[in-house]
Amino acid sequence: MQTELRLYNTLSRTKEKFEPIAAPHVGMYVCGPTVYGDAHLGHARPAVAFDVIVRYLSHLGYKVRYVRNITDVGHLVGDADEGEDKIAKKAKLEQLEPMEIAQHYTDSYHRDMDLLNIKKPSIEPRATGHIPEQIAMIQEIFDAGYAYEVNGSVYFDVLKYNTDKPYGILSGRKVEDLMSGTRDLDGQGEKRNSLDFALWKKAAPEHLMKWDSPWSIGFPGWHLECSAMSAKYLGKRFDIHGGGMDLLFPHHECEIAQSNACNHADPAKYWLHNNLITINGQKMGKSLGNFITLQELFQGKHELLEQPYSPMTIRYFMLTAHYRSTLDFSNEALKAAQKGYKKVINGLKVAKKLKYVADESITPDEQAQQQVKQLCDNAYRAMNDDFNSALAIGHLFNILKKINSIHTGQLSMAQLGKEVFQQMIDTYVTFVEDIFGLKEEQSVLAGDVIDILLQLYTQAKEAKNYDQVDMIRAQLKAQGVVVKDMKHTIEWAYEE
Structure with a gap:
């Protein structure tokens, strides 16, 4: 490094x-x-x-x-x-x-x-x-x-x-x-x-x-x-x-x-x-009535909780503060963590799907290459500075912007070249899975079931059966899944 x-x-x-x-x-x-x-x-x-x-x-x-x-x-x-x-x-x-x-x-x-x-x-x-x-x-x-x-x-x-x-x-x-x-x-x-x-x-x-x-x-x-x-x-x-x-x-x-x-x-x-965890600014303790077990968090069964929070949401929440900083628990903070976690996992799904395709008509952009290299290096610099996961996550989101730009066609992977493209993908996946230990929590609907529904969605859209299109979209959204109509394909992602 x-x-x-x-x-x-x-x-x-x-x-x-x-x-x-x-x-x-x-x-x-x-x-x-x-x-x-x-x-x-x-x-x-x-x-x-x-x-x-x-x-x-x-x-x-x-x-x-x-x-x-x-x-x-x-x-x-x-x-x-x-x-x-x-x-x-x-x-x-x-x-x-x-x-x-x-x-x-x-x-x-x-x-x-x-x-x-x-x-x-x-x-x-x-x-x-x-x-x-x-x-x-x-x-x-x-x-x-x-x-x-x-x-x-x-x-x-x-x-x-x-x-x-x-x-x-x-x-x-x-x-x-x-x-x-x-x-x-x-x-x-x-x-x-x-x-x-x-x-x-x-x-x-x-x-x-x-x-x-x-x-x-x-x-x-x-x-x-x-x-x-x-x-x-x-x-x-x-x-x-x-x-x-x-x-x-x-x-x-x-x-x-x-x-x-x-x-x-x-x-x-x-x-x-x-450092310690506080709850709405107060030290956590049984005598204060703000003592929350992990199972209560996962199930949403505590008077201070507005909803359940998944284990990966809790893990992501912990990562958003430097380990030596006080971390204040609140429903607002956990909802923000839930949204951030889903954004990271949606990015992981995209990053794993992208494969480099050479395009000899496009010349690599040296400025874009240096920018991506710097973003990757920044993530490591943050972790090398006393394991600053909070700062590293910020840099990870900057890398994700580049990944999403390639996914949506705003940036060509050929502009980065194969080596820099792979460095970007490897850095993102490695940080999410291996270093931060985040993993995809399967939706209530299994992935293959979602794929079947997307096939029906595509068929309904091609047949201009918009009532069925709206029904399938609504059913998926109820399970925390959103349909994304891309230029050349239809995909799904976790609702952020």
Whole structure:
């Protein structure tokens, strides 16, 4: 590509040239879902963002090992060190085994990710399947002097760690400021200070998910699983660690501290964080009544929804904002995304249909050729600038204008020449399908049924049976399909 890939590293707060530790291999770890409920709109944001990043890196020729975990234990209510495990709480409410809850919602998550056309990760480890690794890591941290035990629970000593290496380098927070902003826990807890976090918690007798360890029968702290599993599958230091902005502090900050204490190295070279989704300007949350699951979106079954929105509409909606930008949900925004998605797919149908036909009577237009080359290059430049999908989509629409001009006869493909014409088609198709992961969602009417109706439409038109022409056109439109009377043919497209 004409520009080098640069990405914004949360750790350095600058855009850096992407230089993998062991190119062409890239190790990437992204924090996955906690499986105690149906996947919601917030789950779709990181799933789509990092799916596109993996797709683009693969397109550039990198061999990506993509690890995305499943949190099925240790994620306490409020993400604190006290309270009840979210999965265990759900299991008690539904009178099921915790792993039944975890399996049910893992399957549900996978179903929704498949609908969004999210590629499966290379490895999808579960926290419950890596208890020995987490215990071993705790022991190493303990042996290094950065952990202490109280009544069978083990905590990370943040102040001790901070004397050797600054705690807060990812979020830019200072321990002194964090200490002054927290209440005194003296007599109210077993931690030495409020910043310490649990590596292992002793389980109460009624706690459902628990394992044996050198310190007690208990369970690992939430922050630990990502450190243990990323090290197991990607090594002590790997290329990219991703996740939502809400995980930056304390989760990812704790990961850095744990990994340094155990492995004497920052776990990741680059830290990437997707921003959050707001709904009509408000943060999404169950307490605000604006919490929308993906199935509710797909089916239109939520009081905030005016209609259903298809999985590809949701995916396209995610792509229209840079992954580090806040994305505001509204019916208006989703309707615009629905229209944009259909326009892209109509263009894809045209691009795949066009085949180069030489015309020796037409001389290639050098200006037109350079213009098309620049449009293609612009799409790559946008993605090379910290995976700016929003800007790349804008350039893609400019390419589509050229494709449509050829399709309607306003521009001759011979003016571009075979090589530039093919570059234009390949760039458009590659970006839509391979990089952005968009695919055609079949109309209610199957393609072959539409073709039959178009044959009847053509026959009626030739017979000047305009009542039947209007009837067929209306029936197709009711299914979201429009008839296009071209100069030499009759085609159909999705209604935009």
